[in-house]
Amino acid sequence: MFKNMKFKKIIVQNIDDSISLYEGKILVKNYKPQYDFKKSYEYFDHITSIALKKFKFFNNNNLSWSLESLNFQPMFWHVSFNTLKYKDFFDKYGFNIPSTDLNENVRNSYNRACLFLRNDSLIKSLVIILRSLKSYFFMFVWVLINVLKKKKNKIWIDKFIITDYRYNHPNLKKIIHNSNYLEILNRFSAPTSHIIRKNNFIDGLEKEILKRISGYKLLSYAIKFLKPKKIIVRDDLDYFQGILLAAKLNKIKIIGVGHGVMYQWASNIFGPRSFCVLNPIIFDKIYVWHSSFKDLICKKTTLYHSSQIKLCGWLQKFSYDNKKNNNNGDYVLYPFEHHTDYISIKKLLLKFIKLGKKIVIKKYPGWKNYSIFENINIEFVDDFSDKHLNNVFVIVALGTTMIFEFISRNYLVIYPEQSGYHLYEELNIPGLISDKEFFNGKEDFNFDFKLEEITDEFQQEFI
Numbered sequence: 402m403f404k405n406m407k408f409k410k411i412i413v414q415n416i417d418d419s420i421s422l423y424e425g426k427i428l429v430k431n432y433k434p435q436y437d438f439k440k441s442y443e444y445f446d447h448i449t450s451i452a453l454k455k456f457k458f459f460n461n462n463n464l465s466w467s468l469e470s471l472n473f474q475p476m477f478w479h480v481s482f483n484t485l486k487y488k489d490f491f492d493k494y495g496f497n498i499p500s501t502d503l504n505e506n507v508r509n510s511y512n513r514a515c516l517f518l519r520n521d522s523l524i525k526s527l528v529i530i531l532r533s534l535k536s537y538f539f540m541f542v543w544v545l546i547n548v549l550k551k552k553k554n555k556i557w558i559d560k561f562i563i564t565d566y567r568y569n570h571p572n573l574k575k576i577i578h579n580s581n582y583l584e585i586l587n588r589f590s591a592p593t594s595h596i597i598r599k600n601n602f603i604d605g606l607e608k609e610i611l612k613r614i615s616g617y618k619l620l621s622y623a624i625k626f627l628k629p630k631k632i633i634v635r636d637d638l639d640y641f642q643g644i645l646l647a648a649k650l651n652k653i654k655i656i657g658v659g660h661g662v663m664y665q666w667a668s669n670i671f672g673p674r675s676f677c678v679l680n681p682i683i684f685d686k687i688y689v690w691h692s693s694f695k696d697l698i699c700k701k702t703t704l705y706h707s708s709q710i711k712l713c714g715w716l717q718k719f720s721y722d723n724k725k726n727n728n729n730g731d732y733v734l735y736p737f738e739h740h741t742d743y744i745s746i747k748k749l750l751l752k753f754i755k756l757g758k759k760i761v762i763k764k765y766p767g768w769k770n771y772s773i774f775e776n777i778n779i780e781f782v783d784d785f786s787d788k789h790l791n792n793v794f795v796i797v798a799l800g801t802t803m804i805f806e807f808i809s810r811n812y813l814v815i816y817p818e819q820s821g822y823h824l825y826e827e828l829n830i831p832g833l834i835s836d837k838e839f840f841n842g843k844e845d846f847n848f849d850f851k852l853e854e855i856t857d858e859f860q861q862e863f864i
Contacts, residue, residue: 412500414509416773417743420487422498434486434510436742436821438666445481446673449473453678455603461650470672470681470704471642472610475516477668483514508739517605521596530595533615540616543589544623552583553627556863559634559658560587566766567660567802570718572855580863583627586634586641590623592616593640617643617650624651633862635660636687637669649682656862657684658713661802663694664824665701672704688713688862691805691853693828701827714855719806723790730794733758734785737765741799743773745820749797749836754778761789795839800824808832811848815839 413421415431422429449469458465484491487510496515512519521529562568563577563584585591594615599605620643632648634641636657648655665671670687672678683704688711689695699707733753735746750760760779762771771781782789796814798804799822804814808830816823818835825833831847 410494410498412498412511414500414511416770417747418486418508418510419744420490420500420511422490422494432487432490433744434742435488437485438482438821438824441477441482441485442666442668442674444485445473445477445668446675448481449476449673450676452476452603452606456607458680459646464650465680466646466649467678467681468610468614468646470669470678470683471613471645472606473672474637474639474667474669475513475609476606477666479513479516482666483510486510487514517602517609518599520598526596533593533595536592537616537619539589540592540619540623544619544626547583547623548626554630555581555583555627557585557629557632558582558863560584561635561660562633562658565660566717568658568716570716570855573716576855576860576863582863583629585632586644591641592619592643613638613640613642614646615640615643617646620644620647621651624648624653629653631656631862633658636684637667642682645684646682654685657687658716659687659689659694661690661717662800662805662825663689663691663698665697665827666824670698670704671702674701674703677703683709685709686711688859690715690717693830697827711858712853712856713859715806715852716855717802717806719803719809719852721785721790721806721810723787724810730792731759732761732789732793733795733797734761734763734789734793735797736763736785736801736803737768737771738799738801739765739768742817742820742822745817745822746797746799747773747777749815749817750774750779751777752836752840753794753797758794761785804833805830805850806852808848808850809852813839813846 409424410429411423413423415421418434419431421431453467453469456467456469459468460466491514496518500509500511520526558577558580592615594612597608597611599608624647631654632644633656634644636659638645645655663670672681681704686709687698687705689698690713692712695710695712698705698710702710733750735750738746754760754777760777762774762779762781763785764771764781764783793812796804796807796812797816798807798814799816799820804825807814811832814833815836816833818837831849834846
């Protein structure tokens with residue numbers, strides 16, 4: 402395990418999201434994750450206010466923009482959330498101890514907390530530089546080919562919306578198919594940046610922004626030559642923020658489409674809580690899947706005006722037509738979540754095993770490591786069958802979009818109350834209750850939640 406270890410101290414990221422500090426080959430201490438969204442957002446507000454004072458505005462054609470707004474998502478989910486998650490460790494040891502993964506499919510939360518400080522090795526940096534150069538070459542060829550083919554005045558649509566399972570509703574597929582569109586942000590039209598060495602937190606934060614807007618000049622040329630009618634992309638662009646900046650600079654309408662449930666910790670949509678950002682770079686419109694999500698954003702966002710928040714309806718096809726009608730079922734179903742509180746979920750599943758229930762876990766697409774559930778009598782499936790769905794006791798979940806889809810079919814969804822990872826506390830969704838309420842005998846369950854149809858307004862965006 403530590404055969405090639407060169408460091409006196411090293412951090413090991415574990416599958417349950419805990420981190421272990423080793424000195425040599427000796428385990429010093431294991432740090433369990435401590436989830437607290439409210440404190441994490443307070444910390445996000447704090448570091449955001451500091452960062453905004455340090456950065457100069459991006460100026461172009463007599464317009465000034467705050468590029469920092471493009472970095473809000475990693476500021477919260479990478480840095481703030483994970484720093485507070487391992488606060489005891491960081492308070493004692495800082496951010497300089499290297500880390501390693503011992504398991505496949507481990508989300509390295511520790512490394513994410515160090516995002517604006519950590520530098521890649523020379524070899525990895527060279528590989529990324531080569532990939533970046535290739536992406537720029539592909540983008541140049543993509544523009545040239547589409548100019549020669551006269552692919553002008555089309556609607557540009559993000560490949561993610563066209564191909565990802567989150568947007569698999571057949572009505573949405575039909576809407577896109579019937580539109581006059583050009584696919585973007587695919588392997589030929591998504592320029593990415595190479596790694597630039599980070600010297601300190603603020604410097605690293607600034608360079609992270611430069612990575613996220615990489616290719617905006619080339620994308621601007623593409624806009625000038627191909628003259629898109631509008632641009633429709635996912636709401637979380639991650640390292641492809643260059644398309645958002647290019648659209649704003651060239652005064653092309655760009656629309657963000659939610660990729661699932663909207664909760665109040667989506668910092669790229671809600672922004673800081675304690676102050677407003679001057680001239681943020683945001684979408685002209687943002688479409689969300691449900692009216693309850695729209696109401697929440699209008700109530701809490703400091704980035705968007707309520708007139709910019711639109712309802713698109715539910716864009717993911719729910720695969721199960723079954724309606725819950727059996728209150729004494731044998732099965733507890735858990736659709737595996739790659740973002741969750743594994744420790745609390747595991748404890749809750751064990752409670753149901755003690756009640757004599759059978760646990761069935763639906764695998765997450767592309768995820769291979771389920772070792773946190775080793776030595777537990779659990780059935781893993783690629784999908785829930787009618788046998789499972791017709792004999793359900795409850796659903797267990799914390800963060801998946803499927804929570805709302807199951808509730809719309811009158812399935813009761815239970816989450817672990819003690820977890821600080823409860824995403825939806827401000828949505829007040831009926832049919833979603835804590836394990837404390839459930840085991841204390843709560844019986845007055847309300848399932849007044851419906852998946853809303855795709856709206857006419859959203860369909861008109863593709864015409």
